[in-house]
Amino acid sequence: MKEQNDIILRVEHVSKLYGHNKAEAAKMMQAGSNKDEVYKKTGVTVALWDVNFEIPRGKIFVIIGLSGSGKSTVVRCFNRLNRPTSGKVFFEGRDLALMDQKELLEFRRSKISMVFQSFGLMSHRDVLGNVAYGLEVRGMPRAEREEKARKVISMVGLEGWEHQSCGQLSGGMRQRVGIARALANDPEVLLMDEPFSALDPLVRRDMQFELLQIQRKLKKTVVFITHDMDEAFKLGDRVAIMRDGKVIQVDTPEAMSANPADDYVRDFTGSADKSKVTTVRSIMMTPSSLVRLSESPALAIQEMRKNALSTVYVVDDQLCLVGILTIQDAIRAQRESRSIADVVRRGVATTTADALVADIMPIAAETLYPIAVLDEDGQLKGIVTKASVLASLL
Numbered sequence: 001m002k003e004q005n006d007i008i009l010r011v012e013h014v015s016k017l018y019g020h021n022k023a024e025a026a027k028m029m030q031a032g033s034n035k036d037e038v039y040k041k042t043g044v045t046v047a048l049w050d051v052n053f054e055i056p057r058g059k060i061f062v063i064i065g066l067s068g069s070g071k072s073t074v075v076r077c078f079n080r081l082n083r084p085t086s087g088k089v090f091f092e093g094r095d096l097a098l099m100d101q102k103e104l105l106e107f108r109r110s111k112i113s114m115v116f117q118s119f120g121l122m123s124h125r126d127v128l129g130n131v132a133y134g135l136e137v138r139g140m141p142r143a144e145r146e147e148k149a150r151k152v153i154s155m156v157g158l159e160g161w162e163h164q165s166c167g168q169l170s171g172g173m174r175q176r177v178g179i180a181r182a183l184a185n186d187p188e189v190l191l192m193d194e195p196f197s198a199l200d201p202l203v204r205r206d207m208q209f210e211l212l213q214i215q216r217k218l219k220k221t222v223v224f225i226t227h228d229m230d231e232a233f234k235l236g237d238r239v240a241i242m243r244d245g246k247v248i249q250v251d252t253p254e255a256m257s258a259n260p261a262d263d264y265v266r267d268f269t270g271s272a273d274k275s276k277v278t279t280v281r282s283i284m285m286t287p288s289s290l291v292r293l294s295e296s297p298a299l300a301i302q303e304m305r306k307n308a309l310s311t312v313y314v315v316d317d318q319l320c321l322v323g324i325l326t327i328q329d330a331i332r333a334q335r336e337s338r339s340i341a342d343v344v345r346r347g348v349a350t351t352t353a354d355a356l357v358a359d360i361m362p363i364a365a366e367t368l369y370p371i372a373v374l375d376e377d378g379q380l381k382g383i384v385t386k387a388s389v390l391a392s393l394l
């Protein structure tokens with residue numbers, strides 16, 4: 001069968017049952033029993049039941065559901081850490097079950113990388129050593145692998161930390177190393193199983209933002225698992241919601257909030273269309289930090305570090321919005337003795353405080369950065385994130 005080339009992973013009728021009496025359990029499921037009833041009667045856990053979906057290439061695909069709903073089980077089928085009891089998983093049209101050991105090894109090395117919640121770093125090695133590890137195992141010469149590793153280290157904002165030992169890093173920084181290590185292999189797909197769940201909220205938000213930026217830049221396919229709706233809506237181009245081993249709905253965040261498939265999804269996402277009555281003013285936040293156009297990149301970097309931010313808004317002397325500055329751009333400007341004006345990203349999406357949330361939903365869906373709220377003079381009054389737009393609908 002010829003695969004459409006914009007679908008990278010396809011899950012077809014996948015079920016995964018744990019226990020001895022699988023045949024009877026399957027019969028009960030087919031007859032309409034639920035996971036609990038099946039477990040009570042047969043002792044079999046239905047981790048997945050008849051799961052079907054397609055993952056488009058180059059997008060962030062989020063899988064969300066309560067604990068035990070089957071998220072990890074399904075994602076582990078993508079690199080064959082799990083084998084389905086029945087059904088098939090295709091990568092670029094190739095049935096994973098048909099791969100022999102050699103092919104599977106190559107697939108795991110070069111096509112698909114996993115980032116775990118628990119980081120799984122080698123604490124005795126430094127950042128560079130951890131990030132370059134996968135390439136070292138592949139036998140890549142030292143100079144070449146370290147060059148590659150340095151590139152991805154700078155991409156995740158860890159430039160300057162190459163020789164820090166991983167045991168001494170904070171949770172957020174360790175997770176950055178985990179992502180860099182996965183990226184170093186230059187895989188087609190990144191599998192991320194609740195990667196940010198252990199991080200505190202501020203660091204977590206920063207990491208979400210960072211991941212979005214990296215993904216938009218590299219256009220990798222990301223399969224991201226979470227049990228947090230805000231995170232799902234913030235990151236997901238498409239979101240699959242799971243319950244008791246089944247996929248209930250697969251949609252864009254906007255479509256899912258607008259048309260929840262059932263009460264479970266409605267509970268998860270909220271359903272009332274408050275967007276037509278809620279104003280931007282009521283959901284905007286004060287930016288936690290601002291940088292003036294005339295300031296030096298060094299000062300901007302210091303400001304971002306102090307506030308644990310990876311981006312900051314840039315204003316002129318009248319506090320009118322100029323654009324947004326990323327820490328990577330600031331570091332680059334400093335290194336190249338350039339000014340903030342040279343690297344600031346202009347053309348940030350803007351709105352006004354009196355606009356309705358419904359009016360900015362299409363912008364929120366598209367934009368990478370928060371939307372800037374300006375008054376009639378162009379002064380920056382606040383910011384609105386995609387997450388707060390969607391959260392306002394709950």
Ligand SMILES: Nc1ncnc2c1ncn2[C@@H]1O[C@H](COP(=O)(O)OP(=O)(O)O)[C@@H](O)[C@H]1O
Nearest residue numbers: 018045046047066067068069070071072073074
């Ligand atoms: N190796 C296993 N043996 C038996 N049951 C398992 C195993 N792995 C997962 N399960 C069960 O499968 C269901 C789905 O688990 P999991 O995929 O880990 O859920 P999630 O990641 O959504 O929290 C749960 O009921 C879990 O207890």
Ligand SMILES: [Mg+2]
Nearest residue numbers: 071072073193
């Ligand atoms: Mg899990």
